[in-house]
Amino acid sequence: MADIFPGPDIFPAGMLPSLVEMMAKIIFIFTMNMGVFAPLLGWVERKQSALMQDRIGANRADILGFTVFGLLHTLTDAIKLLTKEDFIPEGADRPLHYLAPFIAVVPALIAFAVIPFGGQYDLWGHKTNLVIADLDVGVLFVFAVASISTYGSVIAGWASNNNWSLLGGVRVAAQMLSYEVAMGLALVGIFMVYGTLRLTDIGVAQENFLHWGIFLQPLGFILFITCALAENKRTPFDIPEAESELIAGYFTEYSGLKFAMFWMAEFLEMVTISGVLVALFFGGWQIPFVSGAALARLFGFLGPNLAQVAVMLVHVAVFWAKILLWIFILMLIRWTLPRFRYDQVMKLGWKIILPLSLINILVTGLVMLLVK
Amino acid sequence: MADLAERIKKMSPDAVASVSSSLGQECVVVHKEAILEFMRRLRDEEGMLFNFMMDLTVVDYLGKRDAGSRFEVVYHLYSLKHNHRVRVKAPVSQADPAIDSVVQVWRGADWFEREAWDMYGITFKGHPNLKRILLYEEFVGHPLRKDYPLRKRQPLLGPEN
Amino acid sequence: MSELRMDLHTEPMILSMGPSHPATHGTVRFLLKLDGEKILNCDTEIGYLHRAFEKHCENGTWTQAFPYTDRLNYNSAVQNNVAYALAAEELLGVAGKMPERAVYVRTIMCELARLADHYTNLGAATLELGALTAFLYFVEARELVWDLIESVCGARLTSNYVRIGGLASDLPEGFADHVKRVFATNREHWRQFDKLLTKNRIFMDRMRDTGAISAEDAIALGFTGPCLRAAGVEYDVRKANPYLVYDRVDFDVPVGTTGDNFDKYLVRMEEINQSLRIVEQLLGKLPKGPININDASVRNPAKEDVKNQIQSMIHHFKNTIEGITVPAGEVYVPTEGSNGEVGFYLVSVGGGKPWKCRVRPPSFALTQGVGEMVKGAFLADIIPTFDMINLIGGECDR
Numbered sequence: 014m015a016d017i018f019p020g021p022d023i024f025p026a027g028m029l030p031s032l033v034e035m036m037a038k039i040i041f042i043f044t045m046n047m048g049v050f051a052p053l054l055g056w057v058e059r060k061q062s063a064l065m066q067d068r069i070g071a072n073r074a075d076i077l078g079f080t081v082f083g084l085l086h087t088l089t090d091a092i093k094l095l096t097k098e099d100f101i102p103e104g105a106d107r108p109l110h111y112l113a114p115f116i117a118v119v120p121a122l123i124a125f126a127v128i129p130f131g132g133q134y135d136l137w138g139h140k141t142n143l144v145i146a147d148l149d150v151g152v153l154f155v156f157a158v159a160s161i162s163t164y165g166s167v168i169a170g171w172a173s174n175n176n177w178s179l180l181g182g183v184r185v186a187a188q189m190l191s192y193e194v195a196m197g198l199a200l201v202g203i204f205m206v207y208g209t210l211r212l213t214d215i216g217v218a219q220e221n222f223l224h225w226g227i228f229l230q231p232l233g234f235i236l237f238i239t240c241a242l243a244e245n246k247r248t249p250f251d252i253p254e255a256e257s258e259l260i261a262g263y264f265t266e267y268s269g270l271k272f273a274m275f276w277m278a279e280f281l282e283m284v285t286i287s288g289v290l291v292a293l294f295f296g297g298w299q300i301p302f303v304s305g306a307a308l309a310r311l312f313g314f315l316g317p318n319l320a321q322v323a324v325m326l327v328h329v330a331v332f333w334a335k336i337l338l339w340i341f342i343l344m345l346i347r348w349t350l351p352r353f354r355y356d357q358v359m360k361l362g363w364k365i366i367l368p369l370s371l372i373n374i375l376v377t378g379l380v381m382l383l384v385k
Numbered sequence: 386m387a388d389l390a391e392r393i394k395k396m397s398p399d400a401v402a403s404v405s406s407s408l409g410q411e412c413v414v415v416h417k418e419a420i421l422e423f424m425r426r427l428r429d430e431e432g433m434l435f436n437f438m439m440d441l442t443v444v445d446y447l448g449k450r451d452a453g454s455r456f457e458v459v460y461h462l463y464s465l466k467h468n469h470r471v472r473v474k475a476p477v478s479q480a481d482p483a484i485d486s487v488v489q490v491w492r493g494a495d496w497f498e499r500e501a502w503d504m505y506g507i508t509f510k511g512h513p514n515l516k517r518i519l520l521y522e523e524f525v526g527h528p529l530r531k532d533y534p535l536r537k538r539q540p541l542l543g544p545e546n
Numbered sequence: 547m548s549e550l551r552m553d554l555h556t557e558p559m560i561l562s563m564g565p566s567h568p569a570t571h572g573t574v575r576f577l578l579k580l581d582g583e584k585i586l587n588c589d590t591e592i593g594y595l596h597r598a599f600e601k602h603c604e605n606g607t608w609t610q611a612f613p614y615t616d617r618l619n620y621n622s623a624v625q626n627n628v629a630y631a632l633a634a635e636e637l638l639g640v641a642g643k644m645p646e647r648a649v650y651v652r653t654i655m656c657e658l659a660r661l662a663d664h665y666t667n668l669g670a671a672t673l674e675l676g677a678l679t680a681f682l683y684f685v686e687a688r689e690l691v692w693d694l695i696e697s698v699c700g701a702r703l704t705s706n707y708v709r710i711g712g713l714a715s716d717l718p719e720g721f722a723d724h725v726k727r728v729f730a731t732n733r734e735h736w737r738q739f740d741k742l743l744t745k746n747r748i749f750m751d752r753m754r755d756t757g758a759i760s761a762e763d764a765i766a767l768g769f770t771g772p773c774l775r776a777a778g779v780e781y782d783v784r785k786a787n788p789y790l791v792y793d794r795v796d797f798d799v800p801v802g803t804t805g806d807n808f809d810k811y812l813v814r815m816e817e818i819n820q821s822l823r824i825v826e827q828l829l830g831k832l833p834k835g836p837i838n839i840n841d842a843s844v845r846n847p848a849k850e851d852v853k854n855q856i857q858s859m860i861h862h863f864k865n866t867i868e869g870i871t872v873p874a875g876e877v878y879v880p881t882e883g884s885n886g887e888v889g890f891y892l893v894s895v896g897g898g899k900p901w902k903c904r905v906r907p908p909s910f911a912l913t914q915g916v917g918e919m920v921k922g923a924f925l926a927d928i929i930p931t932f933d934m935i936n937l938i939g940g941e942c943d944r
Contacts, residue, residue: 065679180583348678351675352675353752355926356924
């Protein structure tokens with residue numbers, strides 16, 4: 014027995030709690046993304062657009078007369094998508110057609126691993142860092158993984174054996190390529206300012222409200238959010254799936270669960286983008302003018318350990334609240350603006366955002382030299 | 386205004402068969418052989434300048450007139466500069482349902498002539514692309530002719546892939 | 547680079563856009579030849595909504611044609627009703643004897659229909675450019691106008707309101723107040739729509755310099771209505787050959803300069819304001835009196851009389867069974883529809899049925915120009931160009 018279930022003594026000290034902690038964090042992020050955000054954003058999108066457009070929005074699906082503000086539409090959506098025929102067009106590349114939605118959705122999930130959703134807490138003598146993988150290349154990992162999801166869309170477009178899909182796939186490839194370059198460069202300024210790529214360090218550095226990324230890098234922020242919108246492929250940058258031009262672009266030939274995966278990938282990307290935005294520019298889990306230490310003092314009556322737990326919970330809540338705020342703003346943009354044209358998107362990316370981000374780097378460097 | 390038709394007759398007396406005016410509208414009947422040149426003059430001649438071809442259609446007078454002038458191609462022209470209108474009619478026989486195309490004069494006549502071919506089977510000579518427009522290529526007959534039965538049904542054939 | 551390109555074997559992509567495509571709404575098909583995203587050639591195919599309008603009209607009485615005219619430009623059905631009635635009345639020789647009130651009401655209804663049409667068109671255009679919110683603002687405005695039309699004739703879309711020699715019914719009680727309320731709301735919608743789009747950089751980039759057409763080309767292709775006026779040609783039947791009471795109201799005809807999609811958009815936006823103006827003026831001087839001509843051979847007598855007087859009943863019977871007898875003759879009456887000149891060419895050989903009932907469809911001529919307008923442009927440019935043409939399948943295919 015001892016061979017199969019080795020006792021705790023063969024673990025290096027503190028490994029078991031670390032493992033438990035790691036599993037807890039992964040499960041938490043996974044449930045937040047797959048269980049809460051992916052399905053609920055569909056509802057948020059419906060209700061928010063309805064609010065903006067002077068409509069009521071989804072309100073019909075009910076169980077025994079309870080509509081729960083239209084939340085049940087999410088459920089009906091899921092049932093519908095699960096039971097729909099999984100259609101594969103004639104002449105499609107079947108393996109790739111299957112693979113594509115997975116390539117699209119998995120990176121969107123993984124990317125969240127490096128985003129810290131809270132700070133570091135000392136719980137019962139165990140240091141807990143609220144990030145799944147505290148990589149020192151942090152943001153680069155997000156970029157790397159996000160660019161993999163591009164393959165999902167491109168392969169979907171190619172494998173469907175449909176002209177509209179192909180055009181959509183081509184558009185995705187071009188758009189993602191252009192905007193990833195610009196997005197990377199837009200963030201160089203922030204790395205220079207904080208002197209690190211590690212997202213947890215950047216989070217800690219933003220404890221002072223005035224050191225938030227948005228104040229140190231206002232131009233970088235605007236450039237990044239523009240690129241992020243383009244990466245997210247939603248209006249006004251939804252040219253790869255522009256429904257009035259390309260029907261549905263690269264996922265024209267998808268139905269059922271595979272369609273749902275593209276749909277989910279889009280929402281998850283929105284969460285990830287908001288997460289990066291919050292972590293880099295909006296102080297991560299930090300509350301303006303209230304430091305972690307001050308919070309801990311406030312909860313001091315609970316005792317040192319429980320106070321830390323309370324602080325942790327507040328920080329995590331603040332982080333997700335900020336993400337929600339950003340999702341709201343992203344949706345606001347999506348429901349207000351019309352769509353660009355293909356060449357205009359390219360022009361914006363290469364001729365405006367790219368030079369501006371280079372200028373941003375230059376100016377940041379100069380200012381840093383002068384301040385020194 | 387009443388003298389417009391007269392002036393048109395004076396402009397090309399050989400082409401015009403008769404002129405009339407009813408309900409305040411001027412009407413010119415022309416020989417179909419002369420239609421192209423006549424229309425060109427209507428468009429370009431100072432005092433005419435009919436730069437708009439508003440409408441082109443055909444009337445089938447089956448049973449009302451003899452076979453020699455069964456069809457009548459009807460053009461409605463408008464001059465933006467002079468703000469006047471005229472109706473030009475060209476009788477076409479049942480035996481030879483053909484007339485010169487006026488696409489050279491007004492580009493916009495293209496689809497109107499295709500529709501007239503589609504519905505009445507009038508051939509427009511010199512038309513660049515005279516094929517059916519509202520109906521499908523496999524349709525048999527020309528449905529707006531008075532001898533096409535109202536309730537006749539045809540299988541809806543699509544193009545073969 | 548050019549050498550490399552010469553060695554590459556490339557061939558254009560053939561793409562069939564429509565009839566079942568989100569932007570063509572099942573009514574038209576573009577056969578595109580694409581080089582990447584550039585359009586090398588665009589063949590337009592129509593006829594998907596053909597339902598033998600003329601054949602139907604020729605086989606019914608003069609009055610029975612009205613429901614068919616509703617379904618021409620279904621966004622502004624009353625205008626077609628009026629155009630047909632005007633032509634038929636001209637043939638009957640009663641055009642000058644119409645009661646004042648009927649003429650005024652017809653004009654009001656025509657302008658309300660124009661409002662509904664422009665709201666729909668502009669809204670749909672923005673929808674297809676991805677701005678769904680603006681679309682819904684104008685859809686609400688249109689719904690309110692349709693409420694007005696519904697209160698008058700009982701139907702929102704296919705009104706079947708006008709009759710030869712009169713109208714189906716008079717304006718309802720409190721119509722002027724209803725109009726006032728609707729117009730106040732709609733002006734607010736217009737302002738919001740304007741704010742969202744007119745100075746929106748993305749919208750301008752999409753609309754400016756796309757689908758442009760010169761005045762000469764527009765005239766040669768037989769363009770009329772807002773599309774022609776956007777190209778800088780001031781031609782509006784309401785001004786050139788005034789019908790109804792358009793010579794008695796004060797309104798302006800907006801004219802563009804470049805003929806591109808943005809000018810078409812601006813022209814339509816301004817026409818909305820002008821239509822509001824016309825309706826308000828007309829409501830102010832709406833005369834009282836009958837709405838039907840007092841001539842039983844043209845317009846059925848009142849229902850009351852039909853039930854109580856033998857000669858009225860005979861007229862009603864004859865008018866219904868045999869149709870109104872229209873003397874032999876032919877007439878072409880142009881009117882200004884929402885999309886351009888709607889002209890009815892009617893031929894009568896005497897008797898109760900039209901020998902020929904031809905409508906000059908503005909969309910037909912406009913759609914013909916699409917291929918020319920998008921050649922060399924991007925695939926995405928078809929969308930605003932096609933939207934600003936405002937192809938109405940019912941009218942184009944008849």
